[in-house]
Amino acid sequence: MIVRDQWYVAAFGREIGHDLFSRTICGESILFWRTAEGAVTAMSDRCVHRRFPLSQAPTRLVDDRVVCGYHGFTYDAGGRCVAVPGQTRVPRTARLRPYPVLEQDGFVWVFVGDPDRAAGTRVPRAPWLDSPDWTVVSGMEPLAARYDLLVDNLLDLSHETYLHGGYIGTPEVASTPITTEVDDDAGVVYVSRHMDDAECPPFYSRSTGLTGRIARWQDIEYTPPCLYLLHSRIAPVGSVPRPDGSDPDAFHVEVVYAITPETETSTHDFWAVARDFARDDEEVSAFIAEQNRTVVLQDVAALNVLETVVASEPADRQELSINIDTGGLAARRMLARLAAGDAAVAAPVAGA
Ligand code: FES
Ligand SMILES: [Fe+2]
Structure with missing residues (x-):
């Protein structure tokens, strides 16, 4: 029985750098990376287009943007799609699910469940x-x-x-x-x-x-x-x-x-x-x-x-x-x- 609507440790802070890093937490594949400024981001590790895992090569991180290695859908640090191939209009719903994430006591914590509950849920200390x-x-x-x-x-x-x-x-x-x-x-x-x-x-x-x-x-x-x-x-x-x-x-x-x-x-x-x-x-x-x-x-x-x-x-x-x-x-x-x-x-x- 997995308890949702909770913060979980996803990684040690040292594991996440300026490379795409994936870990499955509570059955959900989550993509982590660090922006140029050093903040950890967390979003779904499945491209909204054809579900390609974004942690897989040849997906690349270019200037704080994730470029899907299959057809090039491009996402910003909030998971929003900012470019698609073959057309200028980006579908409004094209967004990777973002996860609340924070770094504390050497751990990267991620909130799994209803994100509106993240702020009111404790993150215990070590x-x-x-x-x-x-x-x-x-x-x-x-x-x-x-x-x-x-x-x-x-x-x-x-x-x-x-x-x-x-x-x-x-x-x-x-x-x-x-x-x-x-x-x-x-x-x-x-x-x-x-x-x-x-x-x-x-x-x-x-x-x-x-x-x-x-x-x-x-x-x-x-x-x-x-x-x-x-x-x-x-x-x-x-x-x-x-x-x-x-x-x-x-x-x-x-x-x-x-x-x-x-x-x-x-x-x-x-x-x-x-x-x-x-x-x-x-x-x-x-x-x-x-x-x-x-x-x-x-x-x-x-x-x-x-x-x-x-x-x-x-x-x-x-x-x-x-x-x-x-x-x-x-x-x-x-x-x-x-x-x-x-x-x-x-x-x-x-x-x-
Ligand atoms: S699966 Fe990512 S762009 Fe097609
Ligand atoms: Fe033991």
């Missing part, structure tokens, strides 16, 4: 990704599974122990109970797991240099449908943040996922890891990037298998949920409300 105080590595992996399976996966991190053992999983992740909070007014699901005396997994021992046991806090904040944050705190056992809020003995990692449906059964799995330590250490950056990508690919492999099962079974298939699933179930309820058009969940959040 400020670490575009901050001089954090070092970021990031990537995107294609997932051949429906996006709700990834939401389920990310809302319950107890799977780290089993699926990601040797990377980020240790016994304590699965054995430590979670607390779940649902803020229906703000439309956010929170899931926390605070391990106060845990094994340090390789992902953190090699990046922080901590040896021995650690305090490991995982605080998830999911803003449906697209943005998932994992506030991760790693510290020597017994260390807690000071009353003034500072936390000098701890290492902080902000893990960000943007979960964007490509189609009903495939997903763009954007990931980013921001850290506030070893900030100039390129070896640590390379290590974290490689480790996190491996972890993401472990999820991708498992969810690709699960998709084939889910696709072969009826929608009311039997599942058995336990405590660890509380966050995932809350997320499902919130997504269902969004799909039903509950404006309270989709409204901009003050200060967000």
Whole structure:
């Protein structure tokens, strides 16, 4: 179930330049490019004439205009057709569907649905990704599974122990109970797991240099449908943040996922890891990037298998949920409300 009338991450800002770039978001093929002034534009990737995909050669971008590579229909940055071959009159309706688009926190967001609703719909923040105080590595992996399976996966991190053992999983992740909070007014699901005396997994021992046991806090904040944050705190056992809020003995990692449906059964799995330590250490950056990508690919492999099962079974298939699933179930309820058009969940959040 794809929720429309929402903002979705379409790309990292770095992916879009002065070349034609296409990505399918929520089943719609969208053409992106950057104008000479640097603004990102988004419009349908289908020529209005005979539906040629404008992202395909020999379509060209000439002075902020897209010239269709089939018969030469020419479009401006707003998607309006400004020239057609063989006649001077351009049909009035010749316009590519434009999409509301904005760039924020290193992401390009696109609004899919009724464009009149774009301005009143929140775009959640991930400020670490575009901050001089954090070092970021990031990537995107294609997932051949429906996006709700990834939401389920990310809302319950107890799977780290089993699926990601040797990377980020240790016994304590699965054995430590979670607390779940649902803020229906703000439309956010929170899931926390605070391990106060845990094994340090390789992902953190090699990046922080901590040896021995650690305090490991995982605080998830999911803003449906697209943005998932994992506030991760790693510290020597017994260390807690000071009353003034500072936390000098701890290492902080902000893990960000943007979960964007490509189609009903495939997903763009954007990931980013921001850290506030070893900030100039390129070896640590390379290590974290490689480790996190491996972890993401472990999820991708498992969810690709699960998709084939889910696709072969009826929608009311039997599942058995336990405590660890509380966050995932809350997320499902919130997504269902969004799909039903509950404006309270989709409204901009003050200060967000
Ligand atoms: S399909 Fe684009 S000009 Fe004919
Ligand atoms: Fe995972």
